[in-house]
Amino acid sequence: MFSRCSDAELGELASLFVEMPTAAPGQDQVLFDIGQPADSMFLLTDGSAVLESPDDELHFLYPPALLGELGALTGVPRSTKVTVRDATCYRVDALGWQQFLFEHQGFGLRVLRDVLRVAAEKIHRDQIRLGTMRQNAQWTQEGLREVLTAVKEHPGTPISTGIRDAVDALITRNRRLNVRVEPSVTMPASLYLDSGIATVVDLSRSHMSFSSQGPGPQVTRSPAC
Structure with a gap:
């Protein structure tokens, strides 16, 4: 993402990052977990990182590596769990990162293009895998x-x-009939019940999962109307 930055831009960018406290040698340190707010971006400069998806698929990253950059730009909650070990990591607040891009729009445009390229490549790989x-x-x-x-x-x-x-x-x-999908973050779905409003978690042609807004997490599965 920063390969085309000038030395001056890199210097300003480096001032945003703060070194994080490290865990004990051999101990895992969770940077963020699935569903958590994306309030930071991380730079791994030493050690290793493990990315764990909801389906338990694992990916391993080694320095130098950015972690959580898409969430820090978009605000979308974390979709993976990231754990580091024997690592040196630097953290930047998402709002500070976004403000820096706003104040350096030429740099921000290059970053946006690189992020979109990475996202497009990932979508292409996912389409091949889904096929x-x-x-x-x-x-x-x-x-x-x-x-x-x-x-x-x-x-x-x-x-x-x-x-x-x-x-x-x-x-x-x-059967494809039973494949369930989650509503988009930008187009959430809700059920209006006599007892209140329920948020749709996932749905298919024949089933729907929703969580009520009562105390504690409650998920109910029922035939779709």
Whole structure:
């Protein structure tokens, strides 16, 4: 992101970062977790970092590396958990970072272009991966249907009955109908109930998850209307 910065710009930028206290040797230090507000950006200059997604996918980063830069620019809550070990990290407040970009608009434009390029590359990689996953899911469905057909041709045994029911349930669960998506941050969805307003967590064509605004986290799943 800073590869095309002048020495003067780098000097001003460096003044924004503050070195963080380090954890004991060999101890993990969590910089931020999933769902937390994106109020900072971090620069890793020594050690290593582990990025953990909600699906438990892990990515490893080594210095020099920026952490949390997209959230610091957009304000979107954290989508990954970042843990560092034996690390030297510097932190900059998100508001200070945004103010710096506003005051140095030429520099800010270059940063924005680099961030958009990185985001576009990530989206492209995700599209390829999702396409592969859809193809694999289709092949799996076809294989399960063949197994189900073969089992139905030999009914009447406890084993065949159990296999038939299990395979039938897998086919139903894997259908696209049951894929759930989260509402966009910019277009949240709500339910207006007699008891109050509930926030939609995720939904599909047949199901919806929502959380009430009562005391404590409550999530209810119900058929979609």
